[in-house]
Amino acid sequence: xxxxxxxxxxxxxxxxxxxxxxxxxxxxxxxxxxxxxxxxxxxxxxxxxxxxxxxxxxxxxxxxxxxxxxxxxxxxxxxxxxxxxxxxxxxxxxxxxxxxxxxxxxxxxxxxxxxxxxxxxxxxxxxxxxxxxxxxxxxxxxxxxxxxxxxxxxxxxxxxxxxxxxxxxxxxxxxxxxxxxxxxxxxxxxxxxxxxxxxxxxxxxxxxxxxxxxxxxxxxxxxxxxxxxxxxxxxxxxxxxxxxxxxxxxxxxxxxxxxxxxxxxxxxxxxxxxxxxxxxxxxxxxxxxxxxxxxxxxxxxxx
Numbered sequence: 001x002x003x004x005x006x007x008x009x010x011x012x013x014x015x016x017x018x019x020x021x022x023x024x025x026x027x028x029x030x031x032x033x034x035x036x037x038x039x040x041x042x043x044x045x046x047x048x049x050x051x052x053x054x055x056x057x058x059x060x061x062x063x064x065x066x067x068x069x070x071x072x073x074x075x076x077x078x079x080x081x082x083x084x085x086x087x088x089x090x091x092x093x094x095x096x097x098x099x100x101x102x103x104x105x106x107x108x109x110x111x112x113x114x115x116x117x118x119x120x121x122x123x124x125x126x127x128x129x130x131x132x133x134x135x136x137x138x139x140x141x142x143x144x145x146x147x148x149x150x151x152x153x154x155x156x157x158x159x160x161x162x163x164x165x166x167x168x169x170x171x172x173x174x175x176x177x178x179x180x181x182x183x184x185x186x187x188x189x190x191x192x193x194x195x196x197x198x199x200x201x202x203x204x205x206x207x208x209x210x211x212x213x214x215x216x217x218x219x220x221x222x223x224x225x226x227x228x229x230x231x232x233x234x235x236x237x238x239x240x241x242x243x244x245x246x247x248x249x250x251x252x253x254x255x256x257x258x259x260x261x262x263x264x265x266x267x268x269x270x271x272x273x274x275x276x277x278x279x280x281x282x283x284x285x286x287x288x289x290x291x292x293x294x295x296x297x298x299x300x301x302x303x
Contacts, residue, residue, distance in 0.1 A: 004041070009071045011038035012050065016068055017140070019058060072140060080281055092282040093122035099136075100145035103226045104245055104270075105129035108300060109145060116290050123283055131197070137275055142284050144273040157276045161291060162299045163267035168204065169247055169256040170239040180259050181239070184213050191238030193229050194219035204241040206263040213263070248301035 011034070014024035021035040028035070043050050050064035060068055079094050096116075100109045106129055113125055128134065128141075136144045137155050150158045168181075174191075181187055184206040194201035201222055204215040220238050223229050226246050233240045233247075234255055240247075250256040272291065274284050 004038075005045075008038035008042050010075060011035045012042055013068065013072050013075055015039060015051070015058060016060060016064075017072075021058075076140070091122050092120050092286040094281075094283050095124045095126055096143065096283045096287060097126045097141045098143045098145075098287070099128040099130065099134045099141050101147060102129045102131050104147070104243075105145065108245060112287075112291055112294060115294070116287055119290070120283075120286060123286070136273060142274060142281060143287060146271050146273050148268050150269075150271060150273075155276055156273050158271045158273045159288070160269040160271050162270040162295060164243045164245065164270055165267040165302075166205065166241055166243055166265060167247060167251070167258045168239055168241045168260045169233065169251060169258045171234055171236045171255065172257055174233075174236045174238060175257060175259070177236075182260075184208065184215055184260060184263055187215050187239065188217055191220035192217075193221045193223065193232050193238050193240040195226060195229060195242070196222045196224045205265040206260065207265050208263060212265070245299070245301040 011024060011028065011030070014027055015021055015035055018024045018027060021032045021039075024030075025032045025035045039051060046063070046067070048063045049061050050067065052059045052061060098109070098113075099105075105127070109127075109129075113127065117123060117125060134141060134144055146158075147164050168187075178190060181190055184204070187204070192204075196202070201216070201219055206213045206215070221232060223232070226242055229240050229242060230246055230250070232238070234250065239259070244251065247256055251258055272288055274280075274288075
């Protein structure tokens with residue numbers, strides 16, 4: 001291999017990951033011109049165009065997509081070697097790339113990341129808190145926190161670490177003024193606050209003697225933020241249906257009161273998902289071990 005080829009490959013992979021030569025240059029401590037020259041050398045060596053360039057965006061050609069995945073894996077493997085050697089010294093190292101649902105991540109993963117980075121000074125983290133579905137393998141993530149039943153995927157390993165329990169609740173003032181619903185059917189006579197995803201309100205699920213019951217009626221207030229929904233409920237706007245990892249503290253304090261508890265639907269698993277490589281990265285193992293250690297006596301939102 002020519003001496004500068006690995007540097008050229010690194011520049012190309014970072015250009016694709018960041019979406020521009022400028023951003024790649026900033027991440028690598030190079031000039032934009034140096035990144036551009038690296039990509040040009042690779043294209044000349046392979047006698048093919050790897051990137052389609054416009055004034056605003058970069059996109060992979062078919063050939064570029066084919067080599068990108070291989071080269072990204074090579075760089076990942078090199079980082080794994082460095083991380084493994086760091087573990088031999090007792091210090092996990094490298095970059096942990098993690099994604100989690102927005103509200104859950106901000107409330108319950110961020111404190112763990114703080115502990116993780118303080119415990120291992122040679123580790124760094126690249127974190128995305130988002131409610132969109134993230135393709136762990138395609139987008140190069142080490143770990144994803146997912147909620148719900150897993151789908152079959154031979155490229156991923158999964159471990160259940162907690163459970164998501166939805167509850168229906170409201171502020172005491174609202175219930176005093178409007179009454180307490182005793183069955184899911186009585187929700188039709190109440191003001192409700194619904195979570196909207198993809199322009200559609202999410203149904204409220206209940207377990208009844210007749211089986212699963214879905215409440216899908218029009219809500220008084222539709223919102224796309226569980227945190228904003230919680231604030232609205234605390235202000236007495238109406239009933240809401242959210243996981244206890246959002247409402248747990250309010251329920252314990254009495255700021256919100258649960259209703260329809262006998263009709264709770266079964267909980268959903270909260271899982272750690274990571275690529276199924278032969279050797280588990282030390283940085284991934286360190287984070288999973290930390291999470292399990294912190295939650296072994298119960299998750300914080302149920303204590």
